[in-house]
Amino acid sequence: MKLPVFKNVKIRSQLSPAELIRSTVTSGLGELNDTGALCILTGRFTGRSPKDKFIVEEETTKEQINWDGIYNHKFKEENFEILLNDMVSYLDAKENMWYRTCIAGAQPENHNFEQYKAMVNDETYHSGPVLTPLFK
DSSP states (O other), X not given: OOOOOOSSSEEEESOOHHHHHHHHHHTTSOEEXXXXXXEOOOOSOOSOOTTOEEEEOSTTTTTTSOOOSSSEEEEOHHHHHHXXXXXXXXXXXXXXXXXXXXXXXXXXXXXXXGGEEEEEESSGGGSSTTTTTTBO
């Protein structure tokens, strides 16, 4: 898979938690409470349904995933490419986007290169201030 090319959007990469919080507050998307914690009104739909997990079945996932059809749904690679192109068009029309490379998990002895994830978001508060303690 080739990496997407963004032509118009300003990419903000690897910002610190303090920078992300400041940007969230400055843009009016959140505020600090009396203890200094970032508070965000997320609206009615705040969670992700565990039954909405779609994974591209290919060589690296074929034998690694429990394809139960309840929680892990197979997603065709050609459909992923269509979705990726739609996402790139959506983000490229934004003024800013936030990019972070991180690793999931709290146990350093279990970290390896394959666990690194790229997170791309159109809002600051999805890119790190809340997730930083969980993703290193």
